[in-house]
Amino acid sequence: MRKAPPRSAVPHVFLHRELVRHPSAILLITQLVGVLLYSIDDAQNPGWRAAFEVFGACVLGLAIWAVRDQPGPTWLAVVLGVTASGLSIVAAITGSSALTLAGAVVHALFYFWAASSMLGYMLSDSDVTKDELWAVGATFTLVAWAFAYVFAALQQVVPGSFTAAVDAEAPRTWLELLFLSFTNLSSTGLSDVVPILPKARAVVMIEQLCGLAYVALFVSRVVGLTLNRRRMTHPEAGEQSDREPAGRGPQRDR
Numbered sequence: 001m002r003k004a005p006p007r008s009a010v011p012h013v014f015l016h017r018e019l020v021r022h023p024s025a026i027l028l029i030t031q032l033v034g035v036l037l038y039s040i041d042d043a044q045n046p047g048w049r050a051a052f053e054v055f056g057a058c059v060l061g062l063a064i065w066a067v068r069d070q071p072g073p074t075w076l077a078v079v080l081g082v083t084a085s086g087l088s089i090v091a092a093i094t095g096s097s098a099l100t101l102a103g104a105v106v107h108a109l110f111y112f113w114a115a116s117s118m119l120g121y122m123l124s125d126s127d128v129t130k131d132e133l134w135a136v137g138a139t140f141t142l143v144a145w146a147f148a149y150v151f152a153a154l155q156q157v158v159p160g161s162f163t164a165a166v167d168a169e170a171p172r173t174w175l176e177l178l179f180l181s182f183t184n185l186s187s188t189g190l191s192d193v194v195p196i197l198p199k200a201r202a203v204v205m206i207e208q209l210c211g212l213a214y215v216a217l218f219v220s221r222v223v224g225l226t227l228n229r230r231r232m233t234h235p236e237a238g239e240q241s242d243r244e245p246a247g248r249g250p251q252r253d254r
Contacts, residue, residue: 025138060084063081063111064077100152104153108150118135128222140186164194179193
């Protein structure tokens with residue numbers, strides 16, 4: 001009598017299991033897809049803008065799902081996410097600057113909260129799982145989104161905070177502010193969007209410091225724990241790497 005195939009052999013069961021086990025990966029991939037979608041029209045068309053806001057609501061839902069088991073009240077994430085999505089969608093339909101400002105502030109608060117939950121997730125133990133490796137990238141994008149919304153709110157409160165090589169006097173678009181956030185957080189410094197007012201420069205400097213601290217403290221910790229786990233599971237590889245420098249020395253002396 002033929003045995004029934006294991007549950008892992010069923011494609012949809014395997015896919016569902018992987019999605020549940022790696023929520024950080026789904027969040028990261030979705031946010032990167034969002035970056036590509038924003039480049040299509042940069043939310044200039046009202047229809048596209050409303051569609052982007054709906055997509056943003058999906059991203060907020062994924063972020064809540066990714067951090068649902070982390071320390072902190074889940075209801076707070078739900079309230080912030082629903083409020084941010086509602087304000088942004090209504091602002092996209094009505095064109096209200098006040099609602100746009102309120103939506104940017106609530107979005108920033110939500111993404112900062114989600115990023116802090118992700119950081120707590122990565123620091124909760126000394127074991128590095130595959131999902132925690134995905135969480136390194138997902139946390140970076142969460143912080144980048146948070147500062148982009150801070151820039152958007154600052155631009156509403158203090159017009160002319162940012163300039164660029166194209167349409168220098170015009171308000172910066174969402175994609176331009178997100179581009180500025182990514183370049184500063186990653187310390188690449190390749191953005192053509194420049195803060196020109198003191199408050200804007202102060203916020204940009206804070207983001208640069210956050211990006212440097214993130215790489216120095218959290219990314220290096222995850223990499224170090226991953227290497228330690230590899231040495232513990234494959235001690236012969238670590239011993240071989242330790243012996244190689246000693247073996248090369250005499251050959252160079254000859």
